[in-house]
Amino acid sequence: MLSNLIFLSAFLITSALIIACAALAKLIRKRSSRRSPLQGKKIANLPGQQLMARISDHGDDMIAAFMVMYLSLPMMLFAWAIGRVDWTRFKFGVVEAMFLAAGLAIFAFGLWSYVRNLRAYLRAKEGQLAEQVTGQLLNRLVGPRCVVAHDVPCEGFNIDHVVIAPRCVYAVETKSFRKPRNSDDDSHYKVAFDGAALRFPDFVDTKAVEQARRQAQWLARYLKESLGQEVPVVPAVALPGWWIERTDAARRSDVRVFTPMGRGAEFLLDGEENLVPAMRSLVAQAVSQKYPSVD
Structure with missing residues (x-):
């Protein structure tokens, strides 16, 4: 029973940290002192734009499915191994502290990469919208x-x-x-x-x-x-x-x-x-x- 609680706690704590970091990034973005120059304007769709959104969604789902396949055996191995630990004799020592520190370091690296790519993603998204608007208006000149x-x-x-x-x-x-x-x-x-x-x-x-x-x-x-x-x-x-x-x-x-x-x-x-x-x-x-x- 104790091993199950430890296994569940490890995933719950990690999930909570991920959700908290994502929410904090979103809050900081909302409180930004700057806004898009196209905020509030209606933008027409490009040909196939909704299809491109569906393709992007399917791509995200494919990545999620890949991660499930990639983590399936390691997760089951972790669940199997943790159930065989005698927790009554467990002591938190130097080796355990090193593993905990390594886990936190890997999480910190993932958080840094997430923030860096989030900023790049938002800049690219705004740039895409600006190019889309400009392109639609320039197309009026075609003749x-x-x-x-x-x-x-x-x-x-x-x-x-x-x-x-x-x-x-x-x-x-x-x-x-x-x-x-x-x-x-x-x-x-x-x-x-x-x-x-x-x-x-x-x-x-x-x-x-x-x-x-x-x-x-x-x-x-x-x-x-x-x-x-x-x-x-x-x-x-x-x-x-x-x-x-x-x-x-x-x-x-x-x-x-x-x-x-x-x-x-x-x-x-x-x-x-x-x-x-x-x-x-x-x-x-x-x-x-x-x-x-x-x-």
């Missing part, structure tokens, strides 16, 4: 004069959106920067672009602009190698959910920063026609070659 490609694979990175417009090709990088949760005026919803940096209400970011510029340069080189001639590629940064303020320096910058919300992306169709329809078609074919084949 005889414009082609849009999404999530274009490159050399060790991807370009979120490529807009092949009459004036030029735009390499668009989408970012989801969180807003301050408590906002008393409109300034908390604005970001100023000075041509080199994005100046948010409480921080400054230069990496997004630099990243967009690098990706545009790579795309320009790739198109030149593929088509044998120069193709103008303009770097752009999309900030869904933010209000953009542009300085004079921003208007002279080679990087365009915009919000895709409303009619914010329509400027991509403006300007004189530097790329004739035949060239736009060739560019679209070259970009499509970067996508992988279906196995």
